[in-house]
Amino acid sequence: MFVSRILGLKCRECGARRRLEATHVCDECFGPLEVEYDYDVIREIVSPDRIARGPRTIWRYRDLLPVEGESVVDIGAGMTPLLRADNLARRLGLRELWIKNDSVNPSYSFKDRVVSVASTRARELGFRVLSCASTGNLACSVAAHAARAGMRACVFIPAGLEAGKILGAAIYGPTLIAVDGHYDDVNRLCQEIADRFEDWAFANINLRPYYSEGSKTLAFEVAEQLGWRAPDHVVVPIGSGSLFTKLWKGYNELLKVGLIANGPPRMSAAQATGCSPVITAFERGDETIVPVRPSGIAKSLALGNPADGYEVIKLIKRSGGSGAAVADREIVDGIKLLAETEGIFTETAGGVTIAVLRRLVESGAIRPDESTVAYVTGNGLKTQEAVAREVEAPVSIPAAFSAFERVWRERELTGAR
16 A cells, blocks of 8 residues: 655644645644655655665655655756865864855756755646746746746846846746845735736745755755765855755754764854844844845845744754854955865855854854864856956966066965965
């Protein structure tokens, strides 16, 4: 007899249950809905060998993802590098530091993980149009997956977004709508559209319970790449907070089904001072998120009223982690530091992660002997404006060896790289 590994949707607040449908809010208490699994069933079927035989994408972890059919929408997301960052570790004074480099996914951000799951579920549920409210990276990924799935796409972004993210979405041919205002204004509009257009699948609204599950694969991969163990500490950028909460869920699921024996890790949150409602509440010592109007260069994290913010604070405390917010200057320095030490060009959200990593090491919140993973979630080519004035211009010379030799000797004398 077939026994499903997916039980349904369950409210995180009151525990009420729903069928596996396109909804994200509990009818009883208006709390968030999450996918509930039968871990006894999963424990019987999942193993490191079974995972290793799977595709080199997020779908190697299919047993722990909320899809029912055999067909998936897959553009190759996942199995991104986990780089041991010895150069950066020495600079910061850490023994074991890893960078999970999700900037090399097909549309150049971790959003390909969540959208692969959401678009697969959208197709299973018979939706016609794939859509989202986005600060940029999600729009790129939704447009790409809609093209792969043969669905129409309509994506919504705040006006004034970075040019790389606009082009990165537009190339796939969606209807691209820029809304006057910040992300929270875009999200409110999309909520209204989702209520009125029943054949539209909004990845991060009516499909949010399924969409957010894709983030767990960043925990699964790190554990697998470390030889099926969890790190001691992770540093995670915070926008809505969904990535943070699902990493926690992912590491705990690995424990429940017997794939790892340690963990979950201590978890620390990274925000920019231009939009830091979670860190502000954490530092104030309570779980009440006060919405803010975002500013600053870290636009992909600019969610002034993060849906999972209070849950992030609870998990920081529960895990024994910490958090910090950093200014634009520190973000730029973080981008440059990662590039110059480890050869990874990250966007502003990654600059936030690296700057907060440095801040937490300096404060003692991350211990020197901890194995630490910093999650880098997007590619620097999408936010070139942030560092365009920070890099050295090319040295122009005539096509003569003597001209080159003169320049090179001058640089050696001055110690330039």
